[in-house]
Amino acid sequence: MSENALSLKGLTKSFGPAKIIQGVDLDIKAGERHAIIGPNGAGKSTLFNLISGLYTPTSGSVKLRGEEIGGMAPFKINRKGLSRSFQVSNIFANMTVRENVRCGVLYSMGYGYSFLRNIGNLKEVSEKTAEILESVDLIDKANLPAVLLPYADQRTLEIAITIAGGADVILLDEPTAGMSHSETDRAVDLITKATEGKTLVIVEHDMGVVFNLADRISVLVYGEIIATGKPEEVRGDPKVREAYLGDEADGLDEGDAA
């Protein structure tokens, strides 16, 4: 058994002549909260797509708890306990909030999307669904169609569905994008609570979120990791400050206020 939840070695991804990921080595320990930051276009989403199976690596390896998963189909990787959210919400708009989460829970219990079963009576499913809705503070809105939720709640529901699948390695892609300050603070609390005991990898532009949430941070620039370490180590790294020009470098100090 590997103590690393995820281990990337010599990972590359090219699109034609464009080398987008240029040899990434990264170990993410089981149970840690790890943020991946970097300027626009650095390759963060591409890295998530390689880890979650949407893209096949050009070369190198992706290991989940020591097992090679590079190039495996996304649903197989999901079955092995890795789940990701997307920047654009992935929810079923016309289903209720509860039904959306219940789908994730059913999937995690091996029911697949077998809607024809009489699933309403499954006590365990209902309990687990309610537990997740509580943990992300959506229990009071459980019976609303998801489409009627305010934007921030839809993003929260996306996080809830990602977690409901039962995976113990959770990848969140810019979970607080488009949220106000107060919505962001609430989302950080919910993510912290809902991912307790799990491994979290998060791509995020909001430095306040990153410094609040992450045990360690990796900085991706032009498809290479230029620094990995604890928040205070990364913040003080001259290479990192150089990579973040102007306003974004100021953002590196935002965590001070937290």
Ligand SMILES: Nc1ncnc2c1ncn2[C@@H]1O[C@H](COP(=O)(O)OP(=O)(O)OP(=O)(O)O)[C@@H](O)[C@H]1O
């Ligand atoms: N399928 C693809 N085909 C060709 N180029 C791609 C593909 N996917 C991503 N790229 C390119 O790879 C580069 C990195 O994109 P990516 O979305 O991974 O960056 P990012 O760090 O997530 O950016 P952002 O912070 O803006 O979301 C970009 O130049 C993008 O145009």
